[in-house]
Amino acid sequence: MSKNIIGFAACALLFPLCLSVGAQQPTTVYRIGSLSGGSVSTSKRNNDAFRDGLRTLGYVQGKNILIEYRYAEGKRERSPELAAELVRLKVDVILVGGTQTATAAKQATSTIPIVVGSAGDLVGSGLVASLARPGGNITGSTDISPDLSGKRLELLKEAVPKASRVAVLLSPSAGTDSDEMKQTKAAAQALKVKIQVVEVKDPSEFQSAYAAMKKENANALILNHSSFTNFHRKQLIELVTKNGLPTMCEELRWTEDGCLISYGSDQNYQWVRAAVFVDKILKGRKPADLPVEQPMRFEFVVNLKTAKQIGVTIPQSVLFRADRVIK
Numbered sequence: 559m560s561k562n563i564i565g566f567a568a569c570a571l572l573f574p575l576c577l578s579v580g581a582q583q584p585t586t587v588y589r590i591g592s593l594s595g596g597s598v599s600t601s602k603r604n605n606d607a608f609r610d611g612l613r614t615l616g617y618v619q620g621k622n623i624l625i626e627y628r629y630a631e632g633k634r635e636r637s638p639e640l641a642a643e644l645v646r647l648k649v650d651v652i653l654v655g656g657t658q659t660a661t662a663a664k665q666a667t668s669t670i671p672i673v674v675g676s677a678g679d680l681v682g683s684g685l686v687a688s689l690a691r692p693g694g695n696i697t698g699s700t701d702i703s704p705d706l707s708g709k710r711l712e713l714l715k716e717a718v719p720k721a722s723r724v725a726v727l728l729s730p731s732a733g734t735d736s737d738e739m740k741q742t743k744a745a746a747q748a749l750k751v752k753i754q755v756v757e758v759k760d761p762s763e764f765q766s767a768y769a770a771m772k773k774e775n776a777n778a779l780i781l782n783h784s785s786f787t788n789f790h791r792k793q794l795i796e797l798v799t800k801n802g803l804p805t806m807c808e809e810l811r812w813t814e815d816g817c818l819i820s821y822g823s824d825q826n827y828q829w830v831r832a833a834v835f836v837d838k839i840l841k842g843r844k845p846a847d848l849p850v851e852q853p854m855r856f857e858f859v860v861n862l863k864t865a866k867q868i869g870v871t872i873p874q875s876v877l878f879r880a881d882r883v884i885k
Contacts, residue, residue, distance in 0.1 A: 585621065585622050586622065587621070587622055587623065587624060588617075588622065588623050588624070588650045588651075588840050589623075589624045589625075589626060589647065589648075589649045589650055590623065590624070590625045590626065590649060590650065590651050590652075590653055590836065591625075591626045591628065591644030591645075591647060591649035591651070591652040591653065591670075592605070592608075592625055592626065592627045592628065592652075592653045592654075593628050593630075593637065593640055593641055593644060593652060593653070593654045593659050593662070593663055594627070594628070594629050594630065594654075594655055594659065594785075595629075595630045595632065595634070595637060595655070595656050595658055595659050595784075595785025595786075595788070595789070596629060596630070596631070596632060596785055596788050596789045597629050597631050597632070597789060598627075598629060600788055600789055600791060601629065601655070603811055603825070603826065603829075604655055604675055604676075604825065604829045605627075605829075607825075607826045607827075607829035607830050608653065608675065608829045608830070608832050608833055609625075609833075610830060610833075611829070611830035611831070611832065611833025611834065612833045612836070612837075614833075615833060615834070615837045617833075617837075626644060626647055626649060628640040628641075628643060628644060630659070630785065631789060632785060632786050632788075632789025632790060634658055634785065634786065637658060637659050637662035637785075638662045638665060638666065640662070641659075641662040641663045641665070641666035641667075642666045644663075644666070645666045645667045645670060649670065650670070650671075650839075650840060651670070651671045651672070651673055651836050651839055651840065652667070652670055652671070652672045652673070653672075653673050653675060653832060653836065654672060654673070654674055654675065654677075654698075655674070655675045655676055655677065655829075656676070656677050656678075656784070656785050657677045657678045657679070657680070657683050657685070658784070658785055659785065660672065660674050660677050660680070660683075660685050660696065661683065661685065663696075664685060664694075664695070664696060667695070668694070668695055669695060670695065671695050671696075671697075671839045671844075671845045672695055672696045672697075672698075672845065673696075673697060673698045673832050673835045673836050673839070673845070674696065674697070674698030674699060674700070674832075674850075675698060675699065675828060675829045675832040676698075676699055676700070676701045676823070676825055676828045676829065676832075677698070677699075677700055677701065678700065678701065678702075678703050678704060678737070679700065679702075679704060679737060680692075680696070680698075680700050680850055682737065686850055689849060689850040689852065690849050690850075691846070691847070691849070692845060692846055692848065692849070692850055693846050694845070694846055695845050695846070696845055697835060697845040697846075697848040697849070697850055698832060698835055698850060698851070699828045699831055699832065699835075699850065699851045699852070699853065700850055700851070700852055700853075701822065701823040701825070701828065701853055702823065702852055702853060703738065703783070703808060703822065703823075704737035704738045704740075704741055705741065706808075706821060706822060706823075706856075707737075707738045707739075707741035707742045707745070708741045708742065708744060708745035709745075709821060710742075710780060710806050710808070710821050711724065711742055711745040711746060711749065711751065711780065711806070712745060712749065713806065713819065713821050713858065713876070714778055714780065714804070714806040714819065715749050715751060716873065716875070716876050717804070717806075717818070717819050717860070717870075717872050717873070717876045718777070718778050718804045718870060719873070720777060721751065721777050721778035721804065722750075722751060722752065722777060723751070723752045723753075723754060723774065723775055723776050723777055723778075724746070724751055724752070724753055724754070724776065724777075724778045724779065724780060725753075725754040725755075725756050725771040725774070725776035725778070725779045725780070725803075726739065726742060726753060726754070726755050726756065726779075726780045726782060727756045727757075727758060727767060727771075727779060727780070727781050727782065727787070727794070728755070728756075728757060728758075728782035728784070728787070729757070729758055729759065729782070729784045729786040729787055730757050730759060738782055739755065742780065754770075754771065754774050754776050756770055756771060758786075758787075761790055761793065764790075764793065764794065764797055765797070768797055768801050768803075771801075771803065772801070776803070777803075777804070778803065778804045778805070778806070779798065779803045779804070779805040779806070780805070780806045781794060781798075781805055781806070781807050781808070781812070781817070782808075783807070783808045783809065783812075791811075791812060791815060792815055792816075795812065795815050795816040795817055796816070798816070798817065798818075799816055799864065799867060799868060802868040802869060803868070804818050804819075804868065804870050805817050805818050805819075806818070806819050806820065806821070807819070807820040807822075808820060808821070808822040809822050809825055810822075810824075810825065810826075810857050810859050810882075811825075813859040813860070813861050813884060814859075814861075814884065816861065816863075816864050817861065817864065818860070818861055818864045818865060818868070818870065819858070819859065819860050819861070819872075820857070820858075820859045821856070821857070821858045821859075822856065822857065823853030823855065823856055823857075824853065824855035824856065824857055827853075827855050828851075828853060831851060835848060856881075857881050857882065858879060858880050858881050858882075859880060859881060859882045859883075859884065860872055860876065860877060860880045860882075860883050860884065861884040862877075862883055862884060862885050863884060863885060864884075
């Protein structure tokens, strides 16, 4: 019998064994816990961007990765319990968006890695030791929103030159409100603009909040973002339009929903980057050693449809500077 025939026979005998060995080594399925302060609809854009990022890295939902979604529906008090639920599920990584949900996740676990898709001052809030060396179990991206507060007021003043009294609507206890207000007031002093701070804790206070702005003759508004205001985004913007108040927001999606102008980091890009962080962690890297990223891309968006609706004419100089104009 020739050597070739013997070799073929050996391969034929060993083939079933090879299949058996292969069958005993199934594909690892990782589980990601996603904690949002909003809802399915308000988190859709971020979730889509994150899943797109995962796909480009070879992760397929239901095949080698499963995502467990939890939504606080704008109720801050629910985040700790939802974070604890994800910990009990023994997920491999927890994905969060915002300082408040990141804090809830950190309080729930000191061992499961936490990736922040986008949040305010992670260092100032004590969530990480430093941007270069986060330490602990949290890393991800900061949107440096407080640092952009002064710029937002400047752009609002350029878009609405007659704005002399600007209201700032915010929800108390949002992680970065104090920093944002500090920056806003500093810019207001230089621009000779008066600031009126209006706080809301519940949707039932929205109408009275706008009444307070009208009483004080506010002629423009800045909407501070938080899990609470984001969850009620469309309702807030409807009231803005109804009251004819030129409004500055922080993200593209708000402007798409009807806010007059927005200026902030490119959230889509940051949530795609969140997938990169998750991938590195699943491959063995520690969050403590993964530097927190700051945004490199920013978007200035103007909604001309809203401008026409509330009777505001945006200067051409402002339109030329916009990254996108919604008509």
